[in-house]
Amino acid sequence: MPENPVLVIGGGPAGLEAARGVADLGYHVKLVEKAERLGGMPILADYAALTPNMVNAEEAMGEMVQRIENDELIDIRTSTEVIRASGSAPALEIGLNGPGGEEDIQTGGVIVATGFQHFDPGKETQMYGYYEFDDVITLVDTERMLKAGKFVRPSTGEAPKQVCFIQCVGSRDRQIGNPWCSKVCCGIATKEAIEIRQLIPDCRVFIFYIDMRMYGFWEDEIYWKAQEKYKVNFIRGIVTEITKRGDQVVVKGEDTTMGRPVEVPMDVVILSIGMEPSEGTKKMGELFQLPSTHGFIESIGGALNTVVTSVPGIFVAGAAAGPADLEDSVSMGGAAAMKAAAFLRKANLRVA
Amino acid sequence: MSIYADAKYSEVPVETKQALFDEVKADMRYEHQLYGCYECGICVAACPSARFYDFSPRVFAQVMAREDVDTFYELLNDSVWDCSQCFSCTRCPRQNNPGAVITIMREVAVNHGLQSAKEALKSYSRIIYKIMSTGTQVAPDMLQPDFFPDWGPDVKQVSENLDVWRRCVPPETMHTTELAWDVSEKTRLELYMIWKLTGNLEMIEKIDEGIFMILEEVMEELLEENGYDIDDFENLLEEDEE
Amino acid sequence: MQQTSADKVFNPPTLSSREFKRDNPPPTEDYREKLFELEKAGELEVQRVPEPYVELETKYGRIKKIPYQMTWHHKSCGQCGHIPGYSTAIFWLNRKLGFDYHDPRDQTSCTAWNYYASSTSNSAAQAGIAVRNFSQAKIDGYFPVIHCGTSYGHYKETREQLLHYPVLRRQVRKIMDRLKMPFVFPEEIVHYSEWVHAMRDRIAEMQVLDLSNVTVTVHPACHYHKLVVEDAVYDRDLFDGQRTAVISGLVEALGARVGDYSTWHDCCGFGFRHILVSRDFSRSFATTRKIERMKEEVNPDVTLTHDTGCVTTLDKSQFAAQAHKRNVGIPVMSDAQFAALAMGAHPYIVCQLHWHGVDMKPLLEKMGIDHKKAWAEFEVQAERIKAGEIEYISWEEADA
Numbered sequence: 001m002p003e004n005p006v007l008v009i010g011g012g013p014a015g016l017e018a019a020r021g022v023a024d025l026g027y028h029v030k031l032v033e034k035a036e037r038l039g040g041m042p043i044l045a046d047y048a049a050l051t052p053n054m055v056n057a058e059e060a061m062g063e064m065v066q067r068i069e070n071d072e073l074i075d076i077r078t079s080t081e082v083i084r085a086s087g088s089a090p091a092l093e094i095g096l097n098g099p100g101g102e103e104d105i106q107t108g109g110v111i112v113a114t115g116f117q118h119f120d121p122g123k124e125t126q127m128y129g130y131y132e133f134d135d136v137i138t139l140v141d142t143e144r145m146l147k148a149g150k151f152v153r154p155s156t157g158e159a160p161k162q163v164c165f166i167q168c169v170g171s172r173d174r175q176i177g178n179p180w181c182s183k184v185c186c187g188i189a190t191k192e193a194i195e196i197r198q199l200i201p202d203c204r205v206f207i208f209y210i211d212m213r214m215y216g217f218w219e220d221e222i223y224w225k226a227q228e229k230y231k232v233n234f235i236r237g238i239v240t241e242i243t244k245r246g247d248q249v250v251v252k253g254e255d256t257t258m259g260r261p262v263e264v265p266m267d268v269v270i271l272s273i274g275m276e277p278s279e280g281t282k283k284m285g286e287l288f289q290l291p292s293t294h295g296f297i298e299s300i301g302g303a304l305n306t307v308v309t310s311v312p313g314i315f316v317a318g319a320a321a322g323p324a325d326l327e328d329s330v331s332m333g334g335a336a337a338m339k340a341a342a343f344l345r346k347a348n349l350r351v352a
Numbered sequence: 353m354s355i356y357a358d359a360k361y362s363e364v365p366v367e368t369k370q371a372l373f374d375e376v377k378a379d380m381r382y383e384h385q386l387y388g389c390y391e392c393g394i395c396v397a398a399c400p401s402a403r404f405y406d407f408s409p410r411v412f413a414q415v416m417a418r419e420d421v422d423t424f425y426e427l428l429n430d431s432v433w434d435c436s437q438c439f440s441c442t443r444c445p446r447q448n449n450p451g452a453v454i455t456i457m458r459e460v461a462v463n464h465g466l467q468s469a470k471e472a473l474k475s476y477s478r479i480i481y482k483i484m485s486t487g488t489q490v491a492p493d494m495l496q497p498d499f500f501p502d503w504g505p506d507v508k509q510v511s512e513n514l515d516v517w518r519r520c521v522p523p524e525t526m527h528t529t530e531l532a533w534d535v536s537e538k539t540r541l542e543l544y545m546i547w548k549l550t551g552n553l554e555m556i557e558k559i560d561e562g563i564f565m566i567l568e569e570v571m572e573e574l575l576e577e578n579g580y581d582i583d584d585f586e587n588l589l590e591e592d593e594e
Numbered sequence: 595m596q597q598t599s600a601d602k603v604f605n606p607p608t609l610s611s612r613e614f615k616r617d618n619p620p621p622t623e624d625y626r627e628k629l630f631e632l633e634k635a636g637e638l639e640v641q642r643v644p645e646p647y648v649e650l651e652t653k654y655g656r657i658k659k660i661p662y663q664m665t666w667h668h669k670s671c672g673q674c675g676h677i678p679g680y681s682t683a684i685f686w687l688n689r690k691l692g693f694d695y696h697d698p699r700d701q702t703s704c705t706a707w708n709y710y711a712s713s714t715s716n717s718a719a720q721a722g723i724a725v726r727n728f729s730q731a732k733i734d735g736y737f738p739v740i741h742c743g744t745s746y747g748h749y750k751e752t753r754e755q756l757l758h759y760p761v762l763r764r765q766v767r768k769i770m771d772r773l774k775m776p777f778v779f780p781e782e783i784v785h786y787s788e789w790v791h792a793m794r795d796r797i798a799e800m801q802v803l804d805l806s807n808v809t810v811t812v813h814p815a816c817h818y819h820k821l822v823v824e825d826a827v828y829d830r831d832l833f834d835g836q837r838t839a840v841i842s843g844l845v846e847a848l849g850a851r852v853g854d855y856s857t858w859h860d861c862c863g864f865g866f867r868h869i870l871v872s873r874d875f876s877r878s879f880a881t882t883r884k885i886e887r888m889k890e891e892v893n894p895d896v897t898l899t900h901d902t903g904c905v906t907t908l909d910k911s912q913f914a915a916q917a918h919k920r921n922v923g924i925p926v927m928s929d930a931q932f933a934a935l936a937m938g939a940h941p942y943i944v945c946q947l948h949w950h951g952v953d954m955k956p957l958l959e960k961m962g963i964d965h966k967k968a969w970a971e972f973e974v975q976a977e978r979i980k981a982g983e984i985e986y987i988s989w990e991e992a993d994a
Binding site: 120122123125127129130131132133134137141144145148150152153154155157175176177241243244245246250 | 834
C-alpha cells in the first residue's frame with residue numbers, strides 16, 4: 001500500500017521548497033495553494049528584486065516553481081483551500097475546496113506554509129495618513145513600482161526629489177499588539193533605497209529607524225553599500241506623524257542621535273510595514289489545533305527544532321511560524337520536508 | 353553613583369534619591385505607565401515642552417526604565433515641572449506614558465516639600481486656594497489686567513464690567529463672579545470632605561503653609577457649622593494601608 | 595492567471611487603490627464589559643445611556659452611544675469662568691433642539707486642571723471627585739455630558755484606574771459611604787463635542803446662515819484624542835477614519851470649508867501650570883506652532899476647537915504676538931458657539947464673543963451677522979441691568 005501523501009499548504013518559498021524536498025526523498029506530495037498561481041508573496045505582491053541579493057523575484061520564484069512543476073510525485077492544486085481536518089497523522093482526513101468542488105483526501109502528514117500578510121498601516125497609532133495622502137505608500141507599493149521599472153510621486157506621476165522610509169510600522173509596537181520585529185523590513189527598505197538612488201540619482205533618500213537590523217552578510221552587502229556607495233541618509237529616530245503642507249507631506253520626528261527635532265517636507269514617504277500572520281495561518285492554526293505565539297504557529301523546539309509542532313505529523317515552515325526572511329523560509333521548508341518524510345517512514349515501519 | 357561625568361546633586365545621599373524613586377515606583381499606576389524605551393523619539397516630536405525647554409519625555413522614559421536614581425533625582429528637581437501634561441507622548445509604541453509618570457513624580461515632589469516644587473508652584477498657590485475652597489479652578493474675578501497683562505485690553509474691559517457682564521450671561525448658574533458657576537454649599541462641603549479624607553490638605557501644607565492654614569480654617573469652619581465632627585475625618589488612605 | 599504589473603499599464607499607487615477597512619479586532623479591552631462585570635459583582639452601579647441615542651464609531655471601530663437628551667451638563671471652570679459663551683452656546687443648542695437637559699449646581703470641577711498643574715492631589719481624591727459628580731447626575735436623573743476636554747480625558751483615565759485597581763475602588767467606596775452617596779459610573783463618558791457631532795445634521799437643518807465662503811481650521815484637543823484614545827469619535831467618511839471626526843464633521847455639515855494644516859496634531863501649549871504662571875511658553879507655542887502655521891498655510895476665517903484650555907490659549911496668546919507684528923489674528927471659538935451662530939444665536943447674548951480676545955468682526959461680517967446691531971442690542975440689556983430694571987438676561991430673552 002503506498003503511503004498517504006504529505007500535504008503542503010501554501011505555495012510560497014517555504015511551501016515550494018518543502019514540496020520539492022518531500023518528493024526528492026521519494027514521497028508523494030499534494031501542494032495546495034489558495035491563489036491561482038504558485039510563488040507566494042514575492043509573486044502575489046509583485047516584488048521586484050529579492051533581498052538581499054537583488055535577484056529578479058519573478059525569475060527566482062519561477063525557477064523554484066519550475067523545479068517541482070513536472071515532478072510526478074507532486075500533485076499541485078492551485079485556487080484550492082483546506083477546509084476540514086479530522087483524524088490523526090499518518091491517516092489524516094482532509095477536506096479540500098478547489099475549482100472542481102469539494103474533495104476529501106487522506107494525508108500522512110502536513111506542512112503548514114501559509115505565510116504572512118503585510119501590516120495594514122491604517123491600524124498604526126502614529127499618524128501616518130496612508131489613507132489620507134497619495135504620497136504616503138508602503139514597501140509593497142514601492143516594489144510594484146520598481147517592478148515596472150519606475151518610481152514616481154503617486155500624486156503627480158513625476159520623479160521625486162526627496163523620499164524617506166519609516167521603519168517598524170506595525171512592528172515592535174505594544175499599542176497595536178504587534179510586539180515582534182518583522183526581521184526583513186530593514187533589509188528591504190535599504191534595498192529599495194539603493195534601487196531608488198540607482199533609478200533617480202538626484203533624489204535624496206532617508207531612512208528613519210530605531211535599530212538597523214542587518215544580520216550577517218546584510219551588513220556589508222546592503223547596509224554599508226547603501227551608506228557608502230549610495231549615500232542613503234540613515235536617521236536614528238522614528239517619525240511621529242505625517243501631515244500635509246501645500247502639495248507635499250511633512251514628516252515630523254526626532255533625530256535621537258543629534259537630539260534635534262526633524263520637520264521636513266517629502267515627495268514620497270514609504271512605510272516599512274511589517275509582517276502579521278496571514279488569514280490562512282490563523283485558520284490552519286485553528287483547524288489543526290496548533291498552539292500559537294502572537295497568532296503565528298509555534299514550533300515545540302524553539303531555536304533547536306524550528307518546524308515540529310506539538311501535534312504529531314504536523315509541521316510548520318516559513319513565515320507561518322513567525323517573521324522570516326527568504327533564507328529562513330526556504331531552510332525551514334527543507335527541514336520540514338525532512339521531518340515529514342522521516343515521520344512517514346517511521347509510521348510505515350510501525351505498520352510493517 | 354551616577355554614570356555621568358557631569359552629574360549634579362552628588363552631595364545628596366543616594367539613599368535619599370533611592371527612597372524618592374521607590375516611592376514613585378510604588379504608586380499603583382506606575383507599572384502600566386513605564387515599560388522600557390528603545391529611543392525612537394516619537395514622544396519627543398509630539399511634545400510641546402521639548403520644543404521650548406531642555407526637556408525630553410524620552411529621557412524620562414529611559415532614565416526610569418534604567419532605574420538610574422541619580423539622573424531621576426536630577427529630573428525630579430530640574431525638569432519635572434516643564435511638562436505640559438498634554439499626553440501627546442502616549443503615542444509611544446512601547447506604551448509608556450511619560451506624562452503620567454511625571455504626574456506621579458510631581459506628587460512625590462510635593463509630598464516631600466522639595467524646594468524645587470515649592471518654587472515651581474510659588475505664584476500658583478492662589479489657584480490651589482480657589483479650586484479647593486470653591487470647587488471651581490478659575491473664576492471671572494481672576495481676569496485682572498495685572499495678572500494677565502499679555503492678554504490684551506479685553507481683560508480690562510471684562511474686569512471693569514464684570515458684575516453686569518456676568519448677569520448678561522443667560523444660564524442661571526453663571527451669574528457668579530467669585531466662582532466659575534454657582535456650586536451649591538452642599539456640594540462644596542462634599543468636596544471638602546473628599547479633600548480631607550484623602551489627605552490632600554497635608555499635601556498643601558508641605559508646599560505652602562500659609563494657604564494650608566487659610567484653607568483649613570475656612571473648610572473646618574464650614575464643616576463644623578454644618579454639624580460635622582471634624583475630628584472624625586481620619587485619612588482614609590492611611591487606614592487602607594494598614 | 596493573476597496578471598503581473600509588468601503586463602499592465604503603469605498605475606502609481608494612489609489613494610483610489612486604498613480603502614481603510616476597520617475590520618481588525620480592537621487592541622484594547624472593552625471598558626463597558628468591565629464596568630458591567632463590576633456592577634454584577636455589586637461593586638458599583640453603571641448608569642445606562644438613556645434612549646434614544648445616536649451610535650457613533652470610535653477609534654478602533656467600537657460603537658459609542660450618545661444620548662439626545664436627559665443630559666446632565668458637567669460644566670467647565672475655564673468655560674464658565676472666562677469664556678461664558680462657550681457653555682451658554684451648548685445649553686442654547688439643547689434648548690433650540692427642544693431637548694430636556696439639566697444645568698446642575700451640585701457639580702464641582704473635575705479639579706484636573708489643578709492636578710495636571712500642581713499634582714497637589716492623588717488618585718483617590720481625583721476618583722472620589724469624579725464619582726461624586728457621576729453619582730449626583732444619577733440622583734438627578736440625567737446622564738452626564740462633559741463640557742471640558744480635560745475633564746473628559748481625566749475621567750477616562752480615572753475609569754481605567756478604577757477598572758484595574760481594586761484598592762482604588764475600595765477607597766472610593768469608603769468616600770462615597772461617608773458622603774452617603776451611591777458609587778455610580780456612567781456607561782459612556784460623553785464629551786459635548788461628540789453630542790454636537792451626533793446632532794450635526796439636525797443642527798444643519800436649522801441653519802440660517804450660509805457659510806459656504808467661510809474657511810475653518812480645526813484644532814483637536816490633546817485631552818480629547820490623545821489621553822485614552824479608544825473611545826474618541828472617528829468616522830470612516832472623514833479623514834478615512836484616521837483622525838478624530840468631531841468638529842470637522844460639524845463644519846462639513848454646515849457647508850463651510852475645512853482647511854488642513856501641518857501642525858494639526860500639535861498641542862495648543864496650554865500646559866495647565868504654564869498658562870497661569872509660565873505664560874511665555876504657552877504664548878510662544880500657540881502662536882508659532884499653531885496660529886502662524888494656520889495663517890500661513892490656510893489663512894482661515896476662524897479656528898474651531900472643543901476644549902476650554904485650547905480656546906483660551908489659542909485666543910489669548912495672539913494679543914502679545916500681534917504687538918510683535920507676528921502673522922497672527924485668527925478668531926478662536928468652540929464648535930458649539932459656531933454651530934449656535936449658524937443657527938442664528940445672538941453673537942453677544944448667547945455666544946458672548948466680547949469675552950474673546952481676537953477681533954471677531956471680519957468673521958461675523960463674512961457670516962452675514964450685523965455685529966453693530968447685535969452689540970447695540972447687548973448694550974441695551976446691559977443698561978437695563980445697570981438701571982435695575984432686570985436682574986439678569988433670562989433664557990427667554992436669549993432664546994428670542
